[in-house]
Amino acid sequence: MTPLVRSMLLVFTASVIGSLGMAFLKMGSAHLTRSLWSFLNPKLLFGIALFLGSSVFYAWGIKDGQLSVLYPMVSLGYVWGLLWAKLFFNEALTKQKFMGLGLILLGVCFVGLGS
Amino acid sequence: MSTPATIALPQPERGARRTSILLVFTCTILGAAAQLLIKTGMSHFSPHWMALVTNVPLIAGYTLYGINTLLMVLALKNGEMSLLYPIIALTYVWTTLLSYTLLGEPSNIYKNVGIITIVLGVAVMGRRGNK
Numbered sequence: 315m316t317p318l319v320r321s322m323l324l325v326f327t328a329s330v331i332g333s334l335g336m337a338f339l340k341m342g343s344a345h346l347t348r349s350l351w352s353f354l355n356p357k358l359l360f361g362i363a364l365f366l367g368s369s370v371f372y373a374w375g376i377k378d379g380q381l382s383v384l385y386p387m388v389s390l391g392y393v394w395g396l397l398w399a400k401l402f403f404n405e406a407l408t409k410q411k412f413m414g415l416g417l418i419l420l421g422v423c424f425v426g427l428g429s
Numbered sequence: 430m431s432t433p434a435t436i437a438l439p440q441p442e443r444g445a446r447r448t449s450i451l452l453v454f455t456c457t458i459l460g461a462a463a464q465l466l467i468k469t470g471m472s473h474f475s476p477h478w479m480a481l482v483t484n485v486p487l488i489a490g491y492t493l494y495g496i497n498t499l500l501m502v503l504a505l506k507n508g509e510m511s512l513l514y515p516i517i518a519l520t521y522v523w524t525t526l527l528s529y530t531l532l533g534e535p536s537n538i539y540k541n542v543g544i545i546t547i548v549l550g551v552a553v554m555g556r557r558g559n560k
Binding site for chain 2: 333336337339340342343344346353358362365389391392395396398399400403405406407410411413414415416417418419420421422423424425426427428429
């Protein structure tokens with residue numbers, strides 16, 4: 315495995331874990347009450363743990379990789395996020411959301427090219 | 430007051446949607462500030478504990494990330510994940526602009542086209558009528 319492929323796999327993994335983290339934050343947010351303690355619910359904590367895990371994979375991935383390729387790859391997480399939103403929360407995936415996401419991904423690729 | 434085009438969503442739900450989007454918008458600004466602070470902190474990073482607890486930019490950066498996560502949770506409570514999550518990409522816009530102004534990094538056409546396209550994408554996502 316070349317170093318670039320290895321870096322890409324690590325960043326890819328980070329994007330999947332990070333988007334799952336976001337889904338768990340959403341699940342945990344449903345258990346919030348007026349009490350501050352309700353923030354310490356298992357789903358929310360697991361979501362935060364996934365975020366931390368994701369940042370470890372990300373840092374490991376970009377350590378000796380080409381940022382212009384790896385940077386935009388993180389935004390793949392938004393694509394997985396759409397998938398989880400449909401699967402876990404049955405959210406409507408409208409044409410407008412796909413168009414917006416497409417533009418965002420394109421934009422992030424350009425920012426990556428310029429980095 | 431309501432026009433025929435906007436009756437699809439009840440009023441309270443529309444308000445909640447706007448609050449969620451505003452919360453995530455705030456998150457993107459705080460997130461960019463956090464990244465910059467962590468970058469600054471890391472430039473004089475030392476693994477000694479005394480150096481770590483006195484590394485104000487690093488501590489401030491991670492604290493901002495913590496606050497960010499709390500705001501994100503509040504936003505997600507009343508908002509759609511498929512709508513709110515991609516808006517976080519605005520962070521790229523703020524970090525690029527901050528790197529121009531504060532770090533003095535040279536501007537280039539790719540980055541400029543990129544941040545304009547991201548802003549357009551977020552505008553499309555957030556437009557009213559997107560349930």
